[in-house]
Amino acid sequence: MAVGLAHFLVVSALLFCLGLYGVLTRRNAVAILMGIELMLNAANINLVAFNKYVAPAALNGQVFTLVVITLAACEVGVGLALVMAAYRNLETVQVDRINMLKW
Amino acid sequence: MGTLAAFLILSAVTLIPAVVVVTSKNIVRSALALVPTFLGITGLYILLQAEFVAGIQVLIYAGAITVLILFVIMLTEGGTGIRIRQVNEQVAVGVLASATLAALLIWVFLRTPWPRGPGALPEHTADQIGKTLLSSMVLVFEVTSLVLLISLIGAIIIARRER
Numbered sequence: 001m002a003v004g005l006a007h008f009l010v011v012s013a014l015l016f017c018l019g020l021y022g023v024l025t026r027r028n029a030v031a032i033l034m035g036i037e038l039m040l041n042a043a044n045i046n047l048v049a050f051n052k053y054v055a056p057a058a059l060n061g062q063v064f065t066l067v068v069i070t071l072a073a074c075e076v077g078v079g080l081a082l083v084m085a086a087y088r089n090l091e092t093v094q095v096d097r098i099n100m101l102k103w
Numbered sequence: 104m105g106t107l108a109a110f111l112i113l114s115a116v117t118l119i120p121a122v123v124v125v126t127s128k129n130i131v132r133s134a135l136a137l138v139p140t141f142l143g144i145t146g147l148y149i150l151l152q153a154e155f156v157a158g159i160q161v162l163i164y165a166g167a168i169t170v171l172i173l174f175v176i177m178l179t180e181g182g183t184g185i186r187i188r189q190v191n192e193q194v195a196v197g198v199l200a201s202a203t204l205a206a207l208l209i210w211v212f213l214r215t216p217w218p219r220g221p222g223a224l225p226e227h228t229a230d231q232i233g234k235t236l237l238s239s240m241v242l243v244f245e246v247t248s249l250v251l252l253i254s255l256i257g258a259i260i261i262a263r264r265e266r
Binding site for chain 1: 213
């Protein structure tokens with residue numbers, strides 16, 4: 001049995017759902033960011049796999065993956081800056097205790 | 104056969120540490136388990152003949168993002184956070200939602216007849232990616248660099264200590 005497109009899609013679906021579980025159940029904001037990273041990586045696997053198997057003549061999928069990786073780096077930078085700001089003001093990073101709109 | 108074995112090993116290397124990432128009580132351990140996950144994904148990229156993307160994955164994800172996350176964990180929790188409850192009350196709902204979504208996605212993926220495109224990937228993708236980025240994708244490239252600059256400024260302003 002050769003490795004086909006469906007194999008990679010199944011792996012990325014499992015990775016995406018693990019990330020989703022992390023986002024839904026974690027209390028720590030940094031752990032939620034880790035779950036988001038897993039979900040972005042699952043999407044990237046999909047893009048590269050579709051590029052290889054469905055449209056191999058153009059490299060648009062890989063270019064798009066590079067864009068997603070860049071934006072993930074931006075997202076993690078801004079997200080962690082927000083976590084630091086919240087920790088400085090509220091002295092917690094547990095998102096269910098960050099529940100006020102003003103201080 | 105060798106490709107299938109490599110795929111199965113790389114999938115295990117990707118998914119087993121991902122389970123540790125989302126379930127570990129020790130937040131430092133889950134941050135460190137991100138590294139084998141990202142390296143397994145790198146292996147999947149190499150299996151898909153995307154060697155340039157694989158290199159970028161190692162540099163940015165396994166290198167930069169993991170270290171950044173570890174830094175913030177050390178600066179905020181003051182350690183591993185092992186004495187603090189790490190999960191909220193939604194564990195059952197989360198398991199249910201994730202499992203349902205996974206089953207649905209896998210069912211759809213396995214019964215869809217995916218088309219096979221003509222042609223083949225070029226021998227070395229790095230130079231083709233460079234040419235694509237600076238010819239037909241140049242607008243995407245420029246907007247991405249703008250977003251990078253804005254998020255850099257935004258991160259500095261947000262994280263700066265107010266007085």
